[in-house]
Amino acid sequence: MAARLAEEWFAICGGCEVTILDIGEPLLDVLKQVEIVHMPVLMDHKLFGQTGEGTEMEIPAADVGLISGGIRSEEHKKLAQEMRKKCKILISLGSCACFGGIPALANQFSTQELLEKVYRDSVTTEKNGIPNEQIPALTDRVYAVHEVVPVDAYLPGCPTTPEMVAGALVALLEGKPLPVLPTKSVCDECPTKREKKAVSTLKRRLEAPDFVPGAPLSEMRCLMEQGILCLGPATRAGCGGSDGNPRCIRAYMPCEGCFGPMSDKANPMVDMMGALSSIGLDPKQIPDRAATFNRFAGAGRLRPLPRR
Ligand code: SF4
Ligand code: SF4
Ligand code: SF4
Incomplete structure (x- = not known):
């Protein structure tokens, strides 16, 4: 039976998802053994149900979960908790997920300073209000995934390497321990x-x-x-x-x-x-x-x- 794979992305650039494609030909063998049940970059899975009938964000149960990106909003926090709940093994994919990555350079500033800079103080910005309706609240700083939920393995790098992603997926599919860093x-x-x-x-x-x-x-x-x-x-x-x-x-x-x-x-x-x-x-x-x-x-x- 194919292993079920879920992937989520938080504060990212998308480069780590491209790294999965960069695995190249060996990816074709991996894909034969995997059923992707959730991956926003590839498929439009509605978090609140197909017609928006749900009241909580839901991700399907999976054997392996990959998360790229650090946690920058309350929505990311809830999704990380849902991924942890639904995935037997959870892996931080890339340096943003492992340690905050480039977005965490913003941790040198308070959230209010960042919002003021982006929406009001920059020379090319018209001074309007700071958006606060129908968008998730920002967290006080960027968190690595393991600061919010326990993580089983780390694949660092910006982006991480195709060899590491392939090595981890193949090890999991063959029931072997994950490679040690x-x-x-x-x-x-x-x-x-x-x-x-x-x-x-x-x-x-x-x-x-x-x-x-x-x-x-x-x-x-x-x-x-x-x-x-x-x-x-x-x-x-x-x-x-x-x-x-x-x-x-x-x-x-x-x-x-x-x-x-x-x-x-x-x-x-x-x-x-x-x-x-x-x-x-x-x-x-x-x-x-x-x-x-x-x-x-x-x-x-x-x-x-x-x-x-
Ligand atoms: S040498 Fe390796 S660890 Fe250093 S920045 Fe380049 S890819 Fe990253
Ligand atoms: S030994 Fe290599 S990695 Fe280390 S500082 Fe010199 S160039 Fe950089
Ligand atoms: S680790 Fe680098 S490549 Fe991966 S999502 Fe973050 S910024 Fe992009």
Whole structure:
């Protein structure tokens, strides 16, 4: 009998749903064994019944539930609770669901400040009222899914990788344990050359590193030692494809931290300050350190800043 799959999306961009399609041909084998019972991006399932006759939002029962996106409204909270109630196994799909992701950068501001900025204070906005009718109330901040309901597994990344989604779905279909996330850092899997000393101060973000196109990555100097801010030291490994090389480094780009911190207790700010100092770079050159070092992990870590 096919496994029943439900998927919901909250505060997202949709990239993690595209990653499911990016699984490519192996997805065809997975789909033969799966019955999708709820997936707003694919099918119009009415939460309050086909004719709106229901009084509570309902999702069909499923063996596996995937949630992408962090929780930003009271409606998301209720849907997360309904997904938890109806799904035997619940998985956070992507960094927005796992740690708030990019939307959680907004946690540096109160909800009122955000509403004022978007609907009243921005230079291109006509100063009208703040909408408050027939829309779900916002929560006080962006929450990761596991801050609201218990989650069984995490597939981080912005977006997460097709290999991880396929690996998790195949494991579940075969009744095997879900793959465990690595506990090492992106630097631990990075093949670039390191000499433990920066050759330059931190560069502007858009400057390109020195590399020889087509040459093995092991011949390129570590990007941070080249003066390019790279969050590899404070980011969980696991984004590499079949060659194991981190996804961005393979494209000669620095790690932006999308796999999140190496553990719940890790403090990316402290880890990055230590990594920068250890090669002679001054972390104080980075003006917005809390947001920069928690770019994808603001749900439990960023709070409104004192205003001057
Ligand atoms: S984790 Fe990234 S790709 Fe996935 S929904 Fe969030 S912003 Fe989009
Ligand atoms: S700082 Fe970046 S470039 Fe340097 S080793 Fe770590 S991941 Fe690789
Ligand atoms: S290198 Fe860093 S930013 Fe790039 S995919 Fe891997 S974890 Fe994400």
